[in-house]
Amino acid sequence: MIQTSPIDSVMRALADPTRRAVFERIARADEINVAELTRVSGVTQGAVSQHLKSLKLAGLVAERPQGRNVFYRARPEGLAPLFDWLSHYDLFWRDRFADLRSLLKEIDP
Amino acid sequence: MIQTSPIDSVMRALADPTRRAVFERIARADEINVAELTRVSGVTQGAVSQHLKSLKLAGLVAERPQGRNVFYRARPEGLAPLFDWLSHYDLFWRDRFADLRSLLKEIDP
DNA sequence: GACTCATATTAGTTTACGCTAATGCATTAG
DNA sequence: CTAATGCATTAGCGTAAACTAATATGAGTC
Numbered sequence: 158m159i160q161t162s163p164i165d166s167v168m169r170a171l172a173d174p175t176r177r178a179v180f181e182r183i184a185r186a187d188e189i190n191v192a193e194l195t196r197v198s199g200v201t202q203g204a205v206s207q208h209l210k211s212l213k214l215a216g217l218v219a220e221r222p223q224g225r226n227v228f229y230r231a232r233p234e235g236l237a238p239l240f241d242w243l244s245h246y247d248l249f250w251r252d253r254f255a256d257l258r259s260l261l262k263e264i265d266p
Numbered sequence: 267m268i269q270t271s272p273i274d275s276v277m278r279a280l281a282d283p284t285r286r287a288v289f290e291r292i293a294r295a296d297e298i299n300v301a302e303l304t305r306v307s308g309v310t311q312g313a314v315s316q317h318l319k320s321l322k323l324a325g326l327v328a329e330r331p332q333g334r335n336v337f338y339r340a341r342p343e344g345l346a347p348l349f350d351w352l353s354h355y356d357l358f359w360r361d362r363f364a365d366l367r368s369l370l371k372e373i374d375p
Numbered sequence: 376g377a378c379t380c381a382t383a384t385t386a387g388t389t390t391a392c393g394c395t396a397a398t399g400c401a402t403t404a405g
Numbered sequence: 406c407t408a409a410t411g412c413a414t415t416a417g418c419g420t421a422a423a424c425t426a427a428t429a430t431g432a433g434t435c
Contacts, residue, residue: 165283172281173423174274191382204424206383225381225432239352243345282393300412313394315413334402334411 163216163238170215171239175200176208183218184231191227272325272347279324280348284309285317292327293340300336 171177179198183189191209195202209229212218216235221228280286288307292298300318304311318338321327325344330337 168277168281168286172277175423177277192380195382200423201425202382203384203426207423210383222382222432225379227382236352239348243348243352284393301410304412309393310395311412312396312414316393319413331412336412 164242166215167217167235167238170211170217173208175204176211179205179208180212180217180231183212183229186230188221188228188230190229194229273351275324276326276344276347279320279326282317284313285320288314288317289321289326289340292321292338295339297330297337297339299338303338 171180175198179194182194182197186193191202191205194209195205198205198208209218209220213220217232218229218235219232221230280289284307288303291303291306295302300311300314303318304314307314307317318327318329322329326341327338327344328341330339
């Protein structure tokens with residue numbers, strides 16, 4: 158695979174459990190700095206910064222430098238490729254399988 | 267990371283572009299055998315079988331052996347962890363995007 | 376200016392992953 | 406029975422990826 162499409166980078170970014178956990182932590186917070194992220198991540202600060210770079214390149218997070226801190230926040234639009242990818246199969250599933258609504262009901266009744 | 271949760275295996279399975287393409291090809295077809303999958307995949311038959319194994323372990327596909335052929339079909343329920351994960355952020359998106367439920371309404375009002 | 380503090384970056388190591396080529400194992404065909 | 410077909414599995418290779426440790430950068434502090 159030569160080119161890297163948005164869905165590629167988003168999927169890849171979220172595939173790693175540690176990195177996904179970092180993203181989840183950011184999403185739960187309004188804004189959060191690297192030190193706080195590092196505290197819960199279980200890896201070194203350097204590793205966290207690398208994960209943040211990946212997430213940023215995937216469009217999943219944005220940064221706001223303030224003094225010597227850098228605050229990160231989630232970019233929900235960054236998940237659009239994932240939504241699109243899933244919705245692409247919506248029609249398909251509706252015809253042949255239990256539709257997505259029942260699935261959603263199970264998840265969030 | 268020691269344990270591997272459903273969301274882990276699903277994400278990881280879909281992260282690789284080649285493997286994701288294999289899944290998409292299966293999803294488009296009703297059923298499809300390995301030879302046909304190999305034809306479009308761009309990799310060898312052995313590689314395809316390995317990808318199929320990953321997808322199967324992730325719960326994304328099911329197999330139906332028939333003679334010396336093995337037909338694969340998509341398991342939409344296998345995507346539930348992904349839906350679950352996304353729905354967790356539904357509230358976050360609701361203001362800016364159509365949420366999953368409205369997406370479904372468009373398809374099947 | 377010297378010294379922290381917060382984060383980014385780099386180098387180097389280890390592990391995981393995807394791939395090919397080869398082989399194994401059934402099943403069907405002749 | 407022998408050969409061919411379809412798929413799975415294995416060994417081995419190359420590369421990518423995640424991590425640590427160390428260092429660089431840059432902003433506040435004294």
